[in-house]
Amino acid sequence: MKRRLGPAWLERAPDGSGWRARRGRVREGYFDEKRATVRMAEMIAEHDREERAIEAGERERRERGVSFREVAAEWLEYLRHERGAKPSTLNDYGYMLAEPGTPHRRGGGKSPGVLMAAFGDRPAAKIPTREVSAFLRALDKEGVSPRSVNKYRQVLSAIFNYACRVDTHGLPSNPVAGTTKRREPPAAVLDFYEPDEVETIASAAADGSHRGTQPANLSADEITWRAREDAQDGELFRLAAYTGLRLGELIVLRWEDVDLDARRTVVHRALSAGVEGPTKSWQARFLPLADPAAEALERLRVRGDYTSREDYVFCSRLGRRLDPSAVRRRFKAARDAAGLRALRFHALRHAAGSLIARHADARFVQEFLGHSRITTTERYMHAKARPEDLERVNLAFAHKHPTRQETSQTTR
Known part of the structure; x- marks a missing residue:
């Protein structure tokens, strides 16, 4: 020493x-x-x-024995460094595993810290199934939704699975395995905007209706810039609806990803908790551009600046990446200005998936939207009846089946 x-x-x-x-x-x-x-x-x-x-x-x-708090911290590091979990995922888990009273990153709220309050100091190997079940039932009694209870259960199970590994702490069993998964209500029926409604929202954004009353003393340059920003918002809303790109994929889309001659774009980046990284499925996908999407990109291409390969397709006055929260606020304002029902920005992606599902099979829709699991895609296949579905049922019920008496006479 x-x-x-x-x-x-x-x-x-x-x-x-x-x-x-x-x-x-x-x-x-x-x-x-x-x-x-x-x-x-x-x-x-x-x-x-x-x-x-x-x-x-x-x-x-x-x-x-090692405490639950220590195992949870190790698990988060494992997700970050070995599994490469997305920043937004780590933020979600970090919030669930925060200590009671930890201030929120935004706003004045504080974390309830229910997991750490219940298990933080307990030796992980000495937490029985009975104790985990009691914790989940207490959440039920407090009115926590079945989906949220299941999320707590899933996080607990993942942490204990990690602790059971021979290269970590070698716990003999996972106490969560013997608990009951809550029955969740079925997912809400998908609601989305039809193409004419998408155009109504885009037009409301492009003509500045979502801005409300404007100051009378704006300079000519400011008026010009606001008009360009409004037009860009309209094209962004169109592209979201006609490509199904997630907001995090749209705002990091660069011109080098777009091939207007071939009418396609490659999607291989996304924004997660303010960090650019791979897409949600960790896979790049080549997306065919429908005419409305290609036309929107062509109009953006002739704006005069920020159109080099490395520039963002959708950018601020200074060429910087847009803020997702601000985009959502402007979408909501344009939607309200257009007088349409209150759907979220993500409903534009639902529109793309549901409209494509009317004319394509599930595998194409899955690849188009970048779903990692076909079960996610199946929601879109049942969103609205396809023309051929109506033809099938009409054909089935239009035929007149013979009665028993007619059948009996025929067989004599």
Whole structure:
């Protein structure tokens, strides 16, 4: 062990032969041989105490076992560094595993911290299934929705699965496995905007209706910039509805990703919690551009600036990436200005999937929307009846089946 004590009370010998003790009283903070010897003994004693404390802590930890809090922290690091979880996913789990009273990153709220309040200090190996079930039932009684209860259950199960691995803590079993998954109500029927409604919203944005009353003293440059921003918003809403791109994919789309000659775009980036990274499914997809989508991009292409390969397709006045929250607010304002029913921005993606599903099979819709699981796509296949579905049922019920008497006469 080497530690610096401080400056020595020495001076160079006049003949240059080395160092010698300085004369006079040793100043505060300096060390002569005697002080250095005493201080060295003190530091050795301090080091011994620290080592004994560490050993005692490790011994106590081994005896009681690793706590749930420690395993949860390790699991988050595992997701971050080994699994490459998206920032938004890590934020969600981090919120669920926050300590009680932790301030929210935005606003004045605080985290309830129910998981840490219930299990944080408990040795992970000593948490029984009965205790986990009691925790989930307490959430039920508090009126927590079945979906949220299941999310807590899923996080607990993932943490204990991690702790059961032989390369982590080797817990003998997962106590969550014996608990009951709550029955969730069926997903709401998809509602979305038809193409004419999409155009109504885009037009409301493009003509500035969503801005409300404008100040009378705006400069000519400001009026021009606002008009360009409004037109861009309209095209963004169109592209969301005609391509099914997620908002996080739209706002990081660059011109190098767009091939207007081939009428297609490659989607391989997305924004998650303010960080650009891979798409939600971690896979790039090549997306064919329908005429309305290609025409929207062509109009953006001739805006005069920020159209080089590395530029964002949708950008601010300074060429910077748009803020997703601001885009959602402007969409809501344009929707309300257009007098349409209150659907979220994500309903534009639902529109793309549902409209494509009327004319394509499930596999094409899955690839078009970038779903990792076909079960997610199946919602769109039943959103609205396709023309051929109506033909099938009309054909089935238009035929007149023979009665029993007619059948009996025929067989005689």
